Amino acid sequence: MAYTESNMLPLGTIAPDFELPDPVTGKNLRLHDIPPGRAMVVMFLCNHCPYVLYVNPEIVRVVHDYTPQGVSFVGISSNDVEAHPEDAPDKMAEHAHSAGYKFPYLYDETQEVARAYDAACTPDFYVFDSERRLVYRGQLDASRPKRNPVESTGEDLRAALDAVISGQPVSLVQRPSGGCNIKWKSY
Secondary structure, three states: OOEEEOOOOOOOOEOOOOEEEEOOOOEEEEHHHOOOOOEEEEEEOOOOOHHHHHHHHHHHHHHHHHHHHOEEEEEEEOOOOOOOHHHOHHHHHHHHHHHOOOOOEEEOOOOHHHHHOOOOEEOEEEEEEOOOEEEEEEOOOOOEOOOEOOOOOOHHHHHHHHHHHOOOOOOOOOOOOEEEEOOOOOO
C-alpha cells in the first residue's frame, strides 16, 4: 500500500460545490442539500483502503457523537473503479451498510470533486464551519495500520469539532491525514 499524505487545502477556503450520486439511496446530492448546522465534515473514503478500514469504527463513533450536536457528515469516494472495481458504486452501498455509515456516501466518478478539494488520500478529512469556510483539514488521529497501530480515538477531528461547536478557534496545528493515494484515472 502506497502511503500518501493530505495536500492541506488552505484554511478559509469555501467548500467547493458538488452534485454527486449516492449509491445507497440512488439519488443525487448537492453540497447545498447538506444542512450547514454548526459544522460540516467532508471525508474522502473508499471501500478497500486499509487506512480507511482501520479507522472506520472511529468514523462511525464520531458521526454518532457529533450529529446530535449539529454536525453534518458526507463521505466521497473518488477512486478510479475501472482499476479498482472493489470501489464501484454497487460495492459502495454494500460497504456503507456493513461499516454502519449513517451519512451520505457519494461517488465522484469524474474525480472533479476530489480535485476541487485538493484531496490526495483516503481517508482525508475537511471541517467547514456554519459559513462553509474550511477550519480544519487533516488527520482523524495519529493511528495508522502498521505505521502506528494504536487504537483510533479521532482526537484531532474531535478537537476541531469541539472548538467549532463551542465557538472557539480551531487550533492551527493541523497534521496531514495519511493513507492510500486516491486512485486517479489515467487519461
